[in-house]
Amino acid sequence: MAILTVNHIHHTYFSKEVATEALHNVHFSVAPGEFVSILGASGCGKSTLLSIIAGLLEPTAGDVTFAVDDQNTSIGYMLQQDYLFPWKTIEENVVLGLKLLKCDEMQAKNMAHQLLQAVGLPNIEKKFPRQLSGGMRQRVALARTLAVDPKILLLDEPFSALDYKSKLKLEDLVCAMLKSYEKTAILVTHDIGEAIAMSDRIILMSAKPGTIHKIFDVPLELAALTPFEARTHSSYGGFFQSIWKELESLEHSTSS
Template sequence: MEFLTVNNVHHTYFSNETATEALQNIHLSIQKGEFISFLGPSGCGKTTLLSIIAGLFPPTMGTVLIEEQPVYGNDHLSIGYMLQQDYLFPWKTIEENIALGLTLLNKEQEQIQEITARLLKMIGLPHIGQKFPRELSGGMRQRVALARTLAVDPKILLLDEPFSALDYQSKLKLEDLVSEMLKAFGKTAILVTHDIGEAIAMSDRIFIFSARPGRVYKTFEVPEELKRLTPFKARTHPTYSTLFQMIWKELESLEHGNTSQ
C-alpha cells in the first residue's frame, strides 16, 4: 500500500475576472519513510500542491490520500509543516514553543517535559529551554521549529524552503540535522526547494514540475551511493555533480520551453 497518493489533482485559482490554472493532472505516490523533493520554475505550483497535501484547502479536482484517508477535513491526521520563517512565539520560552502542540493535545505535563527535553537534546540545544526566540540565531530557531514540528509525531513532514533564509554554513548543518532526525523518527517528508543541490543531497526521489500549469515533467531517482551519505558528504561525491548537471539541463529546457512533453 502506498503511503501517500496524489491522484488526478487539478487546481485553479478563481477571481472575479480570471481563472488561473495552477496544477494540471498531477499523479504521484510516495512510500512510507521516503524523502521527496519538488523542483521547478517559480510559479509552477509546487507550494500549491504542498498546501493541498497539507489539507489546507481541497484541490479543484482529484484526491490526496495518506494511508487511504483523505487529507482535507481530516482532523485525525497530524501533518507537520515547516516554512522559511520559524513562526516561534516571541513571548514564550523555547520549551513552551516546542511543547505548544503537545499542550493543545492535552498531554500530561510529565510527558510534555520528557518529549521536550529529548528533542532539545536531539537538535543539539539541550540547555536553551528557558531562553526566548530573540536570544537565538536563525539556524538555532529553525532547529527549534523542527523540534516543535516533530513533537506531535506527525504522519508526514512538509518543508517549504525552510533553509532558504539561512547563511550557507547554517543551511548545510540544518540539512544534516533534518535528514538525521527524519531517519531516526522514520518520517516521510516532502521538500519544496529551488536549490538543486539541496534536493539531491537530501532526497530519495526528485519530482521536476513544468511551468504553469504545473505538471510532473520528470522524476529522478537519487542513486543509492548518495542516499547512504549525509547531505554534507553527498555533495562531495562524484555522482552528485553528474546528477546536478542532468537536472540543471532539464530545468534549463523547461525555462526555454524546449520540452518533449
C-alpha cells in the same frame, strides 16, 4: 504500499477577471520512510501543492489519500520562517502542539527536553526566540514539528533564509532526525543541490500550469550519504548537470 498518494490534482485560482490554472493533473505516491523533493522554478505551483497535501487548500479536482495504521493522520509542516511565538519560552514553543493535544504537562516538558537535546540545543528551554540565531530557531521549529509525532513532514523551503553554513548543518540534522524517527518527508525547493543531497526521489515540475515534467531517482550511492557527504561524492556533479539540463529545457520551452 504508499503512505501518501496525490490523485490527479488540478487546481485553479479564480478572480473576478480571470481563472488561472496553477496545477494540472499532478499524480504521484510516496512510500513510508521516503524523502521526496518537489523541485521547480517560482510559479510552478510547488507551495500550492504542499498546501493541498496538508489539507489547507481544497483542490479544484482530484484528492490526496493517506494509508496509515490509525485514522488520525498527523502532518508536520515546517516553513521558511520558524513562526516561534516571541513571548513564549523555547520550551513553551516546543510543547505547543502537545498542549493542544491535551498531553500530560510533565510528559510534554520531558519530550521538549529530549527533542532539544536531539537537535543540539540543550539547556535553552527557558530562553526566548530573540536570544537565538536563525539556525537555532529553525532547529527549535524542527523540534516543535517532531513533538506531535507526525506521520509525514512537509518542508516548504525551510532553509532558504539561512546562511550557507547553517543551511548545510540543518540539512544534515533534518535528514538524521527523519531517519532516526522513521519519518516520511516531502520537501519543496528551488535548489537542485538541496534536492539531490536530501532526497530519495526528485519530482521536477514545469510551470503555467504546474505539471510533473520528470521524476528522478537519486542514485543509491548518494541517497545513502548525509547531505554534506553527498555534495562531495564523485557522482553528484553529473547528476546535478542532468537535472540542470532538464530545468534549462523547461525555461527555453516556456520562453519560446
